[in-house]
Amino acid sequence: MKCPECQEVVALVSRFLDRDLPDDICERIRDHLTRCPSCVEFVNGVRKSIELCHACRYTDPPRPLPPPEREQLWQAYQKALAARRRAMEARRRELESRSAGDRGH
Amino acid sequence: MLEFLPTASNEPHHGSYWATGPPVTHGNLPCYHNTTVAADTATETELARRLLAGERGAFDEFVASYRPRLFQYTYLMCGHREDAEEVVQETLLKVFEKLDQLREPEHLKAWVYRIARNACLMKRRKSTFAPAQELSLDELVPETQQTFAERNVEIADRTRLPEEAAIYNQMSQILHRCIERLPPIYRIVLILRDIQELSTRETAEVLDISEDTVKTRLRRARLAVRDQLNHHLLLGKGSA
Numbered sequence: 001m002k003c004p005e006c007q008e009v010v011a012l013v014s015r016f017l018d019r020d021l022p023d024d025i026c027e028r029i030r031d032h033l034t035r036c037p038s039c040v041e042f043v044n045g046v047r048k049s050i051e052l053c054h055a056c057r058y059t060d061p062p063r064p065l066p067p068p069e070r071e072q073l074w075q076a077y078q079k080a081l082a083a084r085r086r087a088m089e090a091r092r093r094e095l096e097s098r099s100a101g102d103r104g105h
Numbered sequence: 106m107l108e109f110l111p112t113a114s115n116e117p118h119h120g121s122y123w124a125t126g127p128p129v130t131h132g133n134l135p136c137y138h139n140t141t142v143a144a145d146t147a148t149e150t151e152l153a154r155r156l157l158a159g160e161r162g163a164f165d166e167f168v169a170s171y172r173p174r175l176f177q178y179t180y181l182m183c184g185h186r187e188d189a190e191e192v193v194q195e196t197l198l199k200v201f202e203k204l205d206q207l208r209e210p211e212h213l214k215a216w217v218y219r220i221a222r223n224a225c226l227m228k229r230r231k232s233t234f235a236p237a238q239e240l241s242l243d244e245l246v247p248e249t250q251q252t253f254a255e256r257n258v259e260i261a262d263r264t265r266l267p268e269e270a271a272i273y274n275q276m277s278q279i280l281h282r283c284i285e286r287l288p289p290i291y292r293i294v295l296i297l298r299d300i301q302e303l304s305t306r307e308t309a310e311v312l313d314i315s316e317d318t319v320k321t322r323l324r325r326a327r328l329a330v331r332d333q334l335n336h337h338l339l340l341g342k343g344s345a
Contacts, residue, residue, distance in 0.1 A: 014324035020305075049331045052280050053299035055273070062176035062190055065168065069194055073168065076201035081159045084205045 005032045009039045013046050145302075146211060153210035168197065174301060175221050181296050182225045184285050192228050196221040214303060215310040222293065222311055283333040291326035298323050 009029055015021050016029055033040050152170070155163035175196055180189035199220045207216055284292055297308045298319070309316045 010328075011324075014327050015320060018305075020320070045335070046327055046331050049280075049334055050299050050327060052276060052334075053284075053295070053330075054302070056277055056280055057174070057177055057300050057302070060177070060180065061173050062193065065172065070168070072194075073197050073201055074164065076198055077164050077204070080201055080204035084157070087205065 006036060006039055009033070009036075009043065013043055016043070017047055017050060146214075146304075149213050150211040153207065153213035157204065157207065157210065171200075171217060172197065175217070178218070178221060178296055178301055179225055179228075181281065181284055181300070182222075182289075182293065183228060188228055192221070192224045195228075196224045199224065212310065215307040218297065218301070218303065218307070218311040279334060279337045280330070283330050283337065286333065287326055287329060291322050291329065294319055294322040295326035295330065299327070 005028075009016070009032060012021060012025065012029065016026065019026075021029075033043065152163065152167060156167050172193060175193045176189055179192040179196070180186060183189045183192060196217070200217055203220070207213065284295060287295065293312065294308060297303045297311060298305070303311065305316045305319050308319045312319070
């Protein structure tokens with residue numbers, strides 16, 4: 001892995017796999033990969049470990065949400081919604097009074 | 106237009122985890138994150154709007170969608186199940202308490218993860234489980250400086266074996282250990298990008314860093330994980 005092209009693959013492998021490189025650089029890397037088995041293996045290795053990370057998302061779920069904890073969240077949500085409604089109502093009244101004031105002038 | 110690239114030999118690779126799978130090309134690679142992000146964001150934005158409007162079902166949908174993801178994230182960040190479950194509950198509670206502060210529904214995911222990140226930091230400060238000393242990324246790189254070809258590890262491709270679930274489970278556990286050993290600044294980027302599948306922009310938003318910094322840290326984290334996975338597998342092979 002001493003040649004500059006191999007070093008470029010090592011430097012850009014992450015962005016290459018994310019398709020986050022300009023087309024010309026992508027093309028250059030792909031061209032190099034047709035000639036360099038070590039780099040193919042390297043890129044495949046990184047790709048495999050990313051795939052493993054993706055799959056890791058679906059393992060080991062948390063315990064089911066206990067009803068008291070759900071209730072705690074629900075109460076916080078209801079409180080936030082009530083505060084939001086009050087704020088929107090206050091805003092509506094403010095706009096109405098402004099508009100009435102404009103008409104009065 | 107996109108083609109398969111030739112691999113090292115014309116023979117199919119059987120029996121090597123890292124060398125197997127389709128040859129490297131964008132044609133057959135899943136595009137990590139970019140293609141799914143737009144659809145994902147639209148769904149998240151809609152959920153945020155429904156949640157803010159107090160629509161029926163939005164609360165349960167949000168909890169069902171975010172709780173497992175946040176648990177995975179906090180478990181990997183805290184390293185302990187009990188801590189993780191506490192942090193998830195604290196995070197969700199904060200999310201609902203601060204819901205009126207969510208100004209832009211399209212930023213729901215980044216906003217939630219930002220709260221989770223802060224909850225993890227708080228827990229870490231208080232936790233007796235926090236390590237006395239963090240490792241640097243360089244310390245994690247295996248001592249043997251082998252070539253990539255020498256690092257080829259003979260472990261079967263899980264998709265080709267009947268006992269794939271067991272092997273896959275084992276690989277997942279090894280991966281968890283590798284991720285847990287990463288220094289926090291790299292660990293968090295890897296978890297957000299490659300496990301939670303946040304976009305670069307969302308990750309930058311959660312961590313309050315630039316997108317370039319996200320990319321740099323992600324690259325280092327991915328290479329460190331790959332090196333560690335190889336190292337683990339080589340050790341396992343040696344002791345087998």
